[in-house]
Amino acid sequence: MDLVKNHLMYAVREEVEILKEQIRELVEKNSQLERENTLLKTLASPEQLEQFQSRLSPEEPAPESPEGSEAPGDSSV
DSSP, X not given: OHHHHHHHHHHHHHHHXXXXXXXXXXXXXXXXXXXXXXXXXXXXXXXXXXXXXXXXXXTSOOOOOTTSSSOGGGSOO
8 A cells, every 4th residue: 555655646646746837938928928028019010019009809908008007927927
């Protein structure tokens, strides 16, 4: 019984480590995309932003205007 328990605990710990690494990678990718999005919003002309907003489907929220202070996802996780 202890052998089975030890094997399962090892497998669970290994899976947890894999998932933690995936979470780290996703958080890093998300941060990178948020920075890129902020930069693109800053560099886009009002006409480009308006054109982009008109392409969004009604159920998607409209992006913030470049005058906004910071993007909503800029807080640390």
